[in-house]
Amino acid sequence: MTTREVVEQFLGLLAAGDPDAVAQIFADEIDWYVPGSDRLPWTGRRTTPAEVADYLRVLGENIVPEENIDKVEALVVEGRHAVLLGEFTRTARSTGRIYRMPIAMHFQVADGRITKLYLYEDTAKVAEAYAQ
Secondary structure (H helix, E strand, C coil): CCHHHHHHHHHHHHHHCCHHHHHCCEEEEEEEEECCCCCCCCCEEECCHHHHHHHHHHHHHHECHHHCEEEEEEEEEECCEEEEEEEEEEEECCCCCEEEEEEEEEEEEECCEEEEEEEECCHHHHHHHHCC
8 A cells, every 4th residue: 555545544544433443554563642741641652553542542532523623635745754734623522622723744654554643733722622
């Protein structure tokens, strides 16, 4: 599979909402990073597919998934690298606050599996949405 095909498969599986299926398209060892804080338990580094599935479960417990709006504005691919540019809209389950922000995701793919995923988002805006 090409880098573009793997990333598009990731996006489709993510939209379907099955954390274990998403995790299966990651390599055995990965470099995953979502910046954040201790107040946001889904943020931080991950290194295995099982941790990706856990990330998605914890995130799903903290947002209202049926209210997600994901807009992909561009997917730029060069060799093993892909960069997705877009916008996420989420609702914080604990406060009911809606937050919308531009995002970028950097993927690296090898042998048909994702080896790296970095999510760049407005972590201050996310933390604010969950502040009590």
